Amino acid sequence: MITFEEAIAAVLKKAGPLAPEAVRIEDAVGRALAEDVRSAVEMPPFVKSAVDGWALRAADLAKGRELRRRPGLIQAGENFQGRLRAGEGVKIMTGAPVPAGADAVMMVEFSAEKNGRVVFSRGIKRGENMARRGEDIRKGQVVLRRGTVIGPQHIAVLAAAGRARVRCGALPSVALVNTGGEIVPPGARRPKYGIYNSNGPMLSVLLGQDGVAAEPEIVRDEPRRLKAALARALKSDITVISGGVSMGDYDLVPGILKSLGVKKVFHNVRVRPGKPMFFGVKGRRLVFGVPGNPLANFLAYLAYIGPAIRKMSGRPDHGPEFRDGTCAVKFDPRTPRRAMMLSRVNVRAEHSLSPLDHSGSADILALAGARAFTAVPEGGAVKKGGKVKFLTWE
Structure with missing residues (x-):
């Protein structure tokens, strides 16, 4: 035996x-990736505004605090026609592409409009409040490694990288x-x-x-x-x-x-x-x-x-995962075999374990009140304070 x-x-x-299989990313949660996933695009794919405010040239505010208001509003998903000229500012929303000619975005909180002009209460540095093309993810960059067990947080990464399907362990x-x-x-x-x-x-x-x-x-x-x-x-x-x-x-x-x-x-x-x-x-x-x-x-x-x-299914975390615990009381199963004893677990006391009384292997009520099986060595007991391994389902 x-x-x-x-x-x-x-x-x-x-x-x-x-053998791996291709699945929709929405169906991949809990599955293990069978490939390194590389991004099909840069993120962001263009220079974009990180705030609601005004696209402008930083050097213009070094000379003064007032600019001409360029007509229009650049929204996310829209493209600005033309090029921003010196002395101009154009209104822009978060996530919108920064127009050619601009090298900074001033937050709207530091501005006021007056008679077709915009007055600013402070200066600005080049590149401020702008997200550079590819600064988060480069095209071709590995964004998730093979063996990663997909969680909801990974779905956003896969979608942003342009992947609708991925290869996972079947x-x-x-x-x-x-x-x-x-x-x-x-x-x-x-x-x-x-x-x-x-x-x-x-x-x-x-x-x-x-x-x-x-x-x-x-x-x-x-x-x-x-x-x-x-x-x-x-x-x-x-x-x-x-x-x-x-x-x-x-x-x-x-x-x-x-x-x-x-x-x-x-x-x-x-x-x-x-x-x-x-x-x-x-x-x-x-x-x-x-x-x-x-x-x-x-x-x-x-x-x-x-x-x-x-x-x-290719998961590296397949287990079983035995954890370290301490006996809160003596564990004495009175059997020559390895005993896996139903136990309570006190996580606040460094995984302190206490055995549950039950009437035998068919006692489902005891199982409902337990949180772990404590592993007691063959033919022995473990005294209070003794170190043991336990297997939990939580």
Whole structure:
């Protein structure tokens, strides 16, 4: 049986990057760039005014404080016809192109109009209140590097650089299968001994946070139905199966996967929750078999499935990201396996961690009140004040 750390490494080793694809920049948030993005234009693409005011020659105000008012108003997006002559000033708005002949823009606050002339209360230096062509971005300049995970702030940069589409790492397709004759969708009529499907919607939302859409399919523990469902699922880049991987009479998944050509990488991990975890491959496709309890499903996504999705889509920050913390009290899981204990986190106290009491791996209320899994070493306890690693979803 392999360790938790060995299982994570084995998954990431098999999670190869997918071929990049071109996407609209509006659809690129959360995706990793598969190219260096160079600007198609200079920014700004012309000399523009940085303020509302008067375009003029700085040397004219060195001789006096009054200029002739040139008729007209230069607005953003408009072009000034002709050339500004000596002794003239023309009104200009923020973002408008500075006319030929002008070498400065005086803020309107320092001016007053009188009888076709403009009087200024101060002088000005050449270049003042003007944005030079290309001073922000040069044509051909790399504005975003390959591997950058696109956020809303990057969309403005891409748009300003003239890019409507960019090449990003492709997102893997994911099939999500929940096994068990007792499971029914939330809101459906529940048989007396049935339970609502909590793992499927939870995994579906977790997948959505990584940009992947997948609706859970519920399949009864019947060999023929289960084999047909898994055969369909294996057409996806990633198959996630919740339930059916332990040692019970109805835990049919490992055997069926083998018959469908899935090669086992590992089955059983020295960790709690999630010991019966299955991971296999079929070509470049990944297959995760997760024990049916909710805590194991949640941990499996944080530790294995989510990192694999992010790595396949080219994200350098694929994780899992373990952080450093301190035990606020003693952590004693009383198990020889690596224990991932549900915990509260006090971020104001240097990530001080406290374990949550719960009734077992199916305790979803405890999961709802937790903020992290604290990693307790195999076969041991950690005393108060001890240093530990923790895995959080916030």
